[in-house]
Amino acid sequence: MAQVSMTVNGTPVSGEVEGRTLLSTFLRDTLELTGTHVGCDTGQCGACTIHVNGASVKSCNMFALEADGAAVTTIEGMANADGSLGTIQQAFQDHHGLQCGFCTPGMVMTAAALLEENPKPTEAEIRSYLSGNLCRCTGYHNIVKAILAASGQEVAKEFAA
Structure with a gap:
């Protein structure tokens, strides 16, 4: 197990992950940010697309450890500050x-x-x-x-x- 830390939707987060833990799994299962959908687990469908340091990334193709120290934005982070739709x-x-x-x-x-x-x-x-x-x-x-x-x-x- 390894420690991973990142900023997700403006909030610093951390957790323990196995080296093989996908970023999509970390977001959904550890952080309970289930807005990031996993459709194919092979990077073909784009349902798991998020932003990592401003770049569009298919989170099922990235290990959580690769995002260590990164700024991550998920669909939950696209809403306005008051919770209304962006x-x-x-x-x-x-x-x-x-x-x-x-x-x-x-x-x-x-x-x-x-x-x-x-x-x-x-x-x-x-x-x-x-x-x-x-x-x-x-x-x-x-x-x-x-x-x-x-x-x-x-x-x-x-x-x-």
């Missing part, structure tokens, strides 16, 4: 960018990384950036619409509900 989360709700909701945390975290890099992405740029996240329900149309809205851009008429 801008991207609200856009997903307003534009029906979710159905079953399983992929939503990873989609929101990926969208946040995209908007950090490119505050006004085009539809094509959004679709390309989301290529590492799978959704079996929505067909991505409303997810793209939600990200456009979260970026402050007007949602084109062809995207109207």
Whole structure:
């Protein structure tokens, strides 16, 4: 067992982990931050996407010990200080960018990384950036619409509900 310490959603945390403990497991089982979903455990679906030191990471592909000393943001950290939905989360709700909701945390975290890099992405740029996240329900149309809205851009008429 080894000691791991990091800052998660602005709060310093620590715990004991085995060397093989995945960061997704540490977040979900040790810290009880169950918003980070694990869909495939192989990095293919993107449901477990979080931010580590500002970079978008699939937490099922990273050991908890690799995040020692890091600043980690999970979907729980995307809410406003008063607990209300953050801008991207609200856009997903307003534009029906979710159905079953399983992929939503990873989609929101990926969208946040995209908007950090490119505050006004085009539809094509959004679709390309989301290529590492799978959704079996929505067909991505409303997810793209939600990200456009979260970026402050007007949602084109062809995207109207």
